[in-house]
Amino acid sequence: METRTDGTGSAAVSGAVAPAPPASLSPSRASDFMQCPLLYRFRVIDKLPEKPSEAATRGTLVHAVLERLFDAPAAERTAPRAKALVPGQWERLRESRPEVAELFADDPEGERLARWLGEADKLVERWFTLEDPTRLEPAERELFVEAELDSGLRLRGIIDRVDVAPTGEVRIVDYKTGKAPRPEYAEGALFQMKFYALVVWRLKQVVPRRLQLVYLGSGDVLTYDPVVADLERVERKLLALWEAIRLATETGDWRPRPTKLCGWCDHQAVCPEFGGTPPPYPLPVGAPGAEGDAQGRMGRD
Numbered sequence: 001m002e003t004r005t006d007g008t009g010s011a012a013v014s015g016a017v018a019p020a021p022p023a024s025l026s027p028s029r030a031s032d033f034m035q036c037p038l039l040y041r042f043r044v045i046d047k048l049p050e051k052p053s054e055a056a057t058r059g060t061l062v063h064a065v066l067e068r069l070f071d072a073p074a075a076e077r078t079a080p081r082a083k084a085l086v087p088g089q090w091e092r093l094r095e096s097r098p099e100v101a102e103l104f105a106d107d108p109e110g111e112r113l114a115r116w117l118g119e120a121d122k123l124v125e126r127w128f129t130l131e132d133p134t135r136l137e138p139a140e141r142e143l144f145v146e147a148e149l150d151s152g153l154r155l156r157g158i159i160d161r162v163d164v165a166p167t168g169e170v171r172i173v174d175y176k177t178g179k180a181p182r183p184e185y186a187e188g189a190l191f192q193m194k195f196y197a198l199v200v201w202r203l204k205q206v207v208p209r210r211l212q213l214v215y216l217g218s219g220d221v222l223t224y225d226p227v228v229a230d231l232e233r234v235e236r237k238l239l240a241l242w243e244a245i246r247l248a249t250e251t252g253d254w255r256p257r258p259t260k261l262c263g264w265c266d267h268q269a270v271c272p273e274f275g276g277t278p279p280p281y282p283l284p285v286g287a288p289g290a291e292g293d294a295q296g297r298m299g300r301d
């Protein structure tokens, strides 16, 4: 098999297939491409494995607890009850994703695990200072949504909570276990919410009245009331992004874009910015990424 090197440092392989351009986008994958095209490639096309992180796994656990709490009658949705759900949900998470147990493989006494679970407790408890679940009756929890735009691009994602007022007004809520961004970065945080609002608008022909980000890490709530022009702008942005991804897929020009977020990237060993060489591109026939887009990655933030 003959190989050559392309402009991004990848070894290009003759006799290989270009992967199919993505047919769909989720907020996370769209954000990946905006952050660093090469990171998008590693995640969606090469499907390189990533280690579970304590923060992302804690996010998944806390999301599960907040979702399950609404199974209880309204009056019983208290902080002690929510915290009592943490151990059971952790057990379930370990069963469904055995790889998360690796996080505490070097913790035989269980001290780090106990601290980590205690932090999850604190995040759950803080939620009660921000919202009152005894007064909420979500229309949907962990709702998978998917809508196709006129261009053929499918948008999809999972909305943490959808509230519908008696008047029919829709509120989309997302929990974040991190801290609220500084005001100058709020637009980036709202991108995901506007993405969901666009999907809901396309699906139900209703513009959500309010988008709400609940930051359990810092105890902040960020809200935004979108209008049609906001959602049209997001749609144009996503179409431009989709086109850029399509072009990169075709040309193999997946540029690394180094930022301080590289510190959290699992792929420095194969990133030219850190002296690494990406896997060959296009992909060898039969490689997993040759079949197209991937959406699901572990962990919630």
Ligand code: SF4
Residues within 6 Å of the ligand: 036, 038, 039, 256, 257, 258, 259, 261, 262, 265, 266, 267, 268, 271, 272, 273, 274
């Ligand atoms: S280390 Fe930085 S530049 Fe390299 S792939 Fe990861 S995010 Fe992109």
